[in-house]
Amino acid sequence: MKENSVPEATVARxxxxxxxLVDMTERAVATVSSEQLAEAAGVNSAKVRKDLSYLGSYGTRGVGYDVEYLIYQISRELGLTQDWNCMIVGVGNLGRALANYRGFGSRGFRVAALVDSDTAKIGGRVGDLEIEDFEDLERIAKERQVSIGIITTPAAAAQGAADRLVSAGIHSILNFAPALIQVPDDVSLRKVDLSIELQILSFYEQRKAAFDSVRRARRLTGSAARSTRP
Amino acid sequence: MKENSVPEATVARxxxxxxxLVDMTERAVATVSSEQLAEAAGVNSAKVRKDLSYLGSYGTRGVGYDVEYLIYQISRELGLTQDWNCMIVGVGNLGRALANYRGFGSRGFRVAALVDSDTAKIGGRVGDLEIEDFEDLERIAKERQVSIGIITTPAAAAQGAADRLVSAGIHSILNFAPALIQVPDDVSLRKVDLSIELQILSFYEQRKAAFDSVRRARRLTGSAARSTRP
DNA sequence: ATTTGTGAATCGGTTCACAGCG
DNA sequence: CGCTGTGAACCGATTCACAAAT
Structure with missing residues (x-):
């Protein structure tokens, strides 16, 4: 049953x-069941079926899903039948690494511009791209039809970077800076925050260490073990 | 009311x-209400209160929370009162960038080792760390008491890297490789996947573009606008 | 016979709204 | 009076379980 509004959790999967699915075509698999796809993607099969049902009825009962056709439908749903130009704002270690990241462009994304406000960096090159002046952001974004802004500035500069991206008419932003940034409602913002991920791991690591030490002390081997896993 | 089991969503916040809170101490703020903290963290105040209530009753009714004390309690809960040693597996662009990332170590995390299987890289240096042989991973992890493994290998090598980290007794892994990896139940695994983030943005970007073009075509300015936002 | 697609049940998490306390 | 802490209501997402399809 085709409808609009795919749940956010489904979009993320x-x-x-x-x-x-792409891995499967490379191994010449033509058809896949929800069970097999679930296994490959690390989820359960009910979730796969429900998720795919939001896109339409693309499976065949008793058979499964045609791999190629499903690739096409998912790509279309995700907007990957076109290319998207990205601009990286802030060319430090991380910005440079992302600019060089191969397989970034592999699925429809292209780094079209690098900007920085450090005059020592402007004019320098990363791969075949020149680092340009942050002040020219709006012009560059328009000229190169940039749709996605990637913020890799220090935390203190992140909000300013976001503001300029928004004023350049960009409404999709991926923020790597360890800072909360505010954008208008019509702008999609996603964040990738290394230190937050590490802190989350630290929480569970600590909990495991505590539990282990209790176990070691009490010599209990397999009883009343309340789950310590996320 | 103090209990065990802090919800996963709370841990992530x-x-x-x-x-x-740390930003606030830098601006010499001594006390904060759930309302103010919510504003600063970009969530709502009910969530702040409920989240903090899982840690204990650390607020004062009619007043708010003591900033310093709350920093201490959250740090303790997250296991940040001790330092954690990390090992980066795979020293490509991204591994190198993370190794150089300042403010990484700022809150209790230290890059204690870099390993790679490329003999051309082994023996090289990144900052003040030497790149060591992937084959020596277990020994290095033990010697330096590494608790957290960070995978920045190509996708094809990610599962192998994870297996070696697990066999070295590490049970917290942060995976940057664009690949699904399997780990035992007692290992915490978090993933950061650039291309997935971009694809999610692409989905919403496409949806916005579609909506905009309808708007442009029909010249409707503010009616019946079904939400297009995540 | 097999596997999809989906209502219904369930679960975790969010928000509401107010009692309880400083 | 103001703000926290928390039951209760609510909501989105997950899982169950089975009827429908081939």
Whole structure:
């Protein structure tokens, strides 16, 4: 049953399914069941079926899903039948690493511009791209039809970078800076925050260490073990 | 009311609160209400209160929370009163960038080792660390008491890297490789996947573009606008 | 016979709204 | 009076379980 509004959680899993499906074509798999796709993507099969049902009825009962066709449908849903130009704002270690990241462009994304406000960096090159002046952001974004802004500035500069991206008419932003940034309602913002991820791991690591030490002390081997896993 | 089991969603927000609180001490703020902290962290105040209530009753009714004391309690809960040693597996662009990332170590995390299987890289240096042989991973992890493994290998090598980290007794892994990896139940695994983030943005970007073009075509300015936002 | 697609049940998490306390 | 802490209501997402399809 085709409808609009795919749940957010489903959208976040579609890229996972897509990756698994692409892997399968490389191993010349033609058809896949929800069970097999679930296994490959690391989820359960009910979730796969429900997720795919939001896109339409693309499976065949008793058979499964045609891999190629499903790749096409998911790609279309995700907007990957066109290319998207990205601009990296802030060319430090991370910005440079992302600019060089191969397989970034592999699925429809292209780094079209690098900007920085450090005059010592402007004019320098990363791969075949020149580092340009942050002040020219709006012009560059318009000229190169940039749709996605990637912020890799220090935390203190992140909000300013976001403001300029928004004023350049960009409404999709990926923020790597360890800072909360505010954008208008019509702008999509996603964040990747290394230190937050490490802190989350630290929480569970600590909990495991505590539990282990209790176990060691009490010599209890397999009883009343309340789960310590996320 | 103090209990065990802090919900996963709460754990993921504690680092956010912590960052906001640290910012506040720098601006010499002594006390904060759930309303103010919510604003700073970009969530709502009911969530702040409920989240903090899982840690204990650390607020004062009619007053708010003591900033310093709350920093201490959250840090303790997150296991940040001790330092954690990390090992980066795979020293490509991204591994190198993370190794150089300042403010990484700022809150209790230290890059204690870099390993790679490329003999051309082994023996090289990144900052003050030497790149060591992937084959020596277990020994290095033990010697330096590494608790957290960070995978920045190509996708094809990621599972192998994870297996070796697990066999070295590490049970916290942060995976940057664009690949699904399997780990035992007692290992915490978090993933950061650039291309998935971009694909999610692409989905919403496409949806916005579609809506905009309808708007442009029909010249409707403010009616019956079904939400297009995540 | 097999596997999809989906209502219904369930679960975790969010928000509401107010009692309880400083 | 103001703000926390928390039951209760609510909501989105997950899982169950089975009827429908081939």
């Amino acid at each position: 579609l890229p996972l399914y897509l990756r698994s | 504690l680092p956010l609160y912590l960052r906001s």
